Amino acid sequence: MAxxxxxxxxxxxxxxxxxxxxxxxxxxxxxxxxxxxFIHIFTEFLQQSVSLIFILIIxxxxxxxxxxxxxxxxxxxxxxxxxxxxxxxxFNHLFDVPEKYVLQGEFDRILVxxxxxxxxVVVETMRPELLVSMIVGIIIMIHSGxxxxxxxxxxxxxxxxxxxxxxxxxxxxxxTFLASLGFWTEGNLGLxxxxxNLSQYGRYPMTIYRGPVxxxxxxxxxxxxxxxxxxxxxxxxYEYMGYALxxxxxxxxxxxxxxxxxxxxxxxxxxTGS
Amino acid sequence: MKLIEARGxxxxxxxxxxxxxxxxxxxxxxxxxYRILRAVDGIDFAxxxxxxxxxxxxxxxxxxxxxxxxxxxxxxxxxxxxxxxxVPHKDRESYTRGIGxxxxxxxxxxxxIAVIESFKLLRRIYDVPREDFRRRLQQFDDILGLSGLLNxxxxxxxxxxxxxxxxxxxxxxxxxxxxxxxxxIGLDVLAKSKIREFLKEINNxxxxxxxLTTHDLGDIEALCPRVAIIDRGKMLYDGSVDNLYSQWGQDxxxxxxxxxxxxxxxxxxxxxxxxxxx
Ligand SMILES: Nc1ncnc2c1ncn2[C@@H]1O[C@H](COP(=O)(O)OP(=O)(O)OP(=O)(O)O)[C@@H](O)[C@H]1O
Ligand SMILES: [Mg+2]
Numbered sequence: 001m002a003x004x005x006x007x008x009x010x011x012x013x014x015x016x017x018x019x020x021x022x023x024x025x026x027x028x029x030x031x032x033x034x035x036x037x038f039i040h041i042f043t044e045f046l047q048q049s050v051s052l053i054f055i056l057i058i059x060x061x062x063x064x065x066x067x068x069x070x071x072x073x074x075x076x077x078x079x080x081x082x083x084x085x086x087x088x089x090x091f092n093h094l095f096d097v098p099e100k101y102v103l104q105g106e107f108d109r110i111l112v113x114x115x116x117x118x119x120x121v122v123v124e125t126m127r128p129e130l131l132v133s134m135i136v137g138i139i140i141m142i143h144s145g146x147x148x149x150x151x152x153x154x155x156x157x158x159x160x161x162x163x164x165x166x167x168x169x170x171x172x173x174x175x176t177f178l179a180s181l182g183f184w185t186e187g188n189l190g191l192x193x194x195x196x197n198l199s200q201y202g203r204y205p206m207t208i209y210r211g212p213v214x215x216x217x218x219x220x221x222x223x224x225x226x227x228x229x230x231x232x233x234x235x236x237x238y239e240y241m242g243y244a245l246x247x248x249x250x251x252x253x254x255x256x257x258x259x260x261x262x263x264x265x266x267x268x269x270x271x272t273g274s
Numbered sequence: 275m276k277l278i279e280a281r282g283x284x285x286x287x288x289x290x291x292x293x294x295x296x297x298x299x300x301x302x303x304x305x306x307x308y309r310i311l312r313a314v315d316g317i318d319f320a321x322x323x324x325x326x327x328x329x330x331x332x333x334x335x336x337x338x339x340x341x342x343x344x345x346x347x348x349x350x351x352x353x354x355x356x357x358x359x360x361v362p363h364k365d366r367e368s369y370t371r372g373i374g375x376x377x378x379x380x381x382x383x384x385x386x387i388a389v390i391e392s393f394k395l396l397r398r399i400y401d402v403p404r405e406d407f408r409r410r411l412q413q414f415d416d417i418l419g420l421s422g423l424l425n426x427x428x429x430x431x432x433x434x435x436x437x438x439x440x441x442x443x444x445x446x447x448x449x450x451x452x453x454x455x456x457x458x459i460g461l462d463v464l465a466k467s468k469i470r471e472f473l474k475e476i477n478n479x480x481x482x483x484x485x486l487t488t489h490d491l492g493d494i495e496a497l498c499p500r501v502a503i504i505d506r507g508k509m510l511y512d513g514s515v516d517n518l519y520s521q522w523g524q525d526x527x528x529x530x531x532x533x534x535x536x537x538x539x540x541x542x543x544x545x546x547x548x549x550x551x552x
Contacts, residue, residue: 114366114399270348
């Protein structure tokens with residue numbers, strides 16, 4: 001056995017190299033179908049614009065909703081788009097696991113390679129072009145932030161980065177958990193669209209929801225932590241500060257629990273009969 | 275110490291039976307009925323470095339299930355297994371660095387990208403030095419004739435072409451053990467003999483241990499001095515092919531194996547060596 005420290009940093013370097021090579025391959029294959037690729041990006045833009053217009057229309061009728069102005073709601077939405085972009089780029093396709101990897105036995109191939117299985121699925125199914133949502137989100141935050149006269153302070157950026165990482169981990173956790181269920185159900189559960197819709201609830205102020213929904217989005221499927229809670233503190237509204245600062249903790253806890261489920265699931269994997 | 279050592283290796287599958295109709299589906303929600311299928315049943319199996327072992331048995335006998343346990347894909351229900359110093363399903367990430375796997379039924383390569391790109395990706399995954407990689411690719415190309423295929427995506431390859439690429443891919447990192455599950459399925463005679471020649475050379479040059487399942491006894495005759503026969507999950511025979519010939523007093527392996535699959539035993543006088551009569 002080699003020494004612990006150098007070997008683990010060597011492993012990290014190897015994983016990063018592998019990521020870069022998967023990425024290069026991905027771009028190469030996508031460039032063969034260039035139009036598909038650009039249409040895909042364009043659709044993503046359209047999708048976000050529709051959501052945006054929806055918010056603008058609502059606020060053209062009323063000046064504020066439950067104590068939140070148009071610009072504040074836009075800001076939350078902008079923040080939400082950053083972890084959402086990371087999720088779309090890397091974790092969305094964990095929903096392929098129950099059907100494609102477990103039921104059809106593709107997981108055989110994953111398991112005979114000397115890289116972490118979860119990591120392989122993520123890099124094999126990633127759609128990094130969907131990270132564009134992050135840019136859209138940042139633009140919306142800058143725009144709405146300046147309209148509400150937000151004065152940035154030095155800790156905004158590092159704080160936002162930590163919150164985004166926590167929020168992305170919440171996404172990773174929930175989707176890893178759903179993917180792991182596939183090892184028990186051996187096929188698609190049909191839960192993914194419902195969960196996707198629930199995740200979108202996280203981009204509005206929690207004050208517009210009833211108690212049970214708020215509870216669900218905070219403590220069960222913690223999507224309130226991918227948008228609303230962390231966004232409030234970045235726009236310097238402090239009444240949800242406790243929740244906002246919990247974001248990284250919720251992210252780590254979600255992901256660790258989900259990953260333990262994943263490991264238990266992999267042990268159950270039995271492939272196909274032929 | 276043996277390179278591969280399995281004791282009492284067992285794998286059970288739960289086979290769920292679905293009830294008919296809406297009420298049945300509803301009942302199944304709460305109480306799923308199942309029976310247990312013992313696909314591999316208490317197998318003992320030991321292999322030395324450099325051996326080439328043929329693993330045969332009728333359809334559904336449990337060959338693939340055994341291979342999947344030896345490669346770490348499946349967790350055994352019971353028994354112990356140690357390969358190359360590892361417990362395959364426990365130390366997967368380190369263990370799989372030292373093995374190569376080919377499933378005849380399913381490619382290990384990425385479907386959409388050119389074969390050479392798959393190889394390059396594998397080089398990174400297994401950390402193969404560039405120089406080794408080039409030399410091995412050259413050698414594989416010499417025997418398997420890969421050069422025309424390297425720039426095509428795997429989905430455009432014919433079965434035989436794909437199999438040759440899969441074989442090369444499984445050996446790029448010079449594994450100690452090569453597991454092959456039906457590597458010659460669906461191949462023409464020429465392709466088969468090419469693959470056999472290749473395996474022989476690899477075994478010769480690198481002392482690679484090869485475990486191969488097949489329904490083509492020509493593979494066994496050409497490659498494997500030792501054969502293991504499994505029947506409904508149990509090891510029926512494990513010994514040399516020569517021994518089989520002398521015990522059965524017959525000159526065609528195919529006839530011998532046919533009779534074994536039909537449940538016959540060799541004539542009592544010569545029984546003994548290799549037979550697991552329990
Ligand atoms: N994932 C699975 N789920 C349920 N049953 C399975 C599974 N895999 C294999 N089996 C069953 O286990 C038994 C052994 O299957 P296995 O695939 O090991 O046979 P095999 O010897 O490889 O057969 P073949 O020559 O047809 O490939 C069969 O009865 C099969 O139906
Ligand atoms: Mg089989």
